[in-house]
Amino acid sequence: MRLPCPLCGLRDRREFTYYGAADYLARPPEDAPEAWDDYLHNRDNPAGETRDLWYHDGGCGAWLVVTRNTMTHEVAAAALANGGEVA
Numbered sequence: 001m002r003l004p005c006p007l008c009g010l011r012d013r014r015e016f017t018y019y020g021a022a023d024y025l026a027r028p029p030e031d032a033p034e035a036w037d038d039y040l041h042n043r044d045n046p047a048g049e050t051r052d053l054w055y056h057d058g059g060c061g062a063w064l065v066v067t068r069n070t071m072t073h074e075v076a077a078a079a080l081a082n083g084g085e086v087a
Contacts, residue, residue: 004078007060015058022051022065022081047071053081 001013021043028035047070054064063081068074 001073001075003054003064003066003075005056005059005062005064006078006080007062008056011056011059015056016054016064017057019053019055022053045070049076054078 002010003013003016004010028039049067049069052066052068054066056062056064064078065081066075067077069076
């Protein structure tokens with residue numbers, strides 16, 4: 001799979017580290033062990049289009065939000081996580 005970095009262009013997926021869903025997950029209270037288990041280990045694994053957070057650690061160091069299809073691995077868009085230009 002290749003990801004379009006808005007700063008570096010089309011790059012191999014091995015240059016990036018995947019950090020999960022781009023949607024914000026609220027941290028549970030410290031005294032709620034069951035909620036922490038869900039927060040850390042139980043995430044949705046949807047089939048179809050997702051928005052993921054990736055870090056370009058093998059390149060420019062940018063944080064990206066990548067819109068991709070988990071079934072086809074097609075990448076529809078990539079944007080800087082700070083609201084930058086869409087690639």
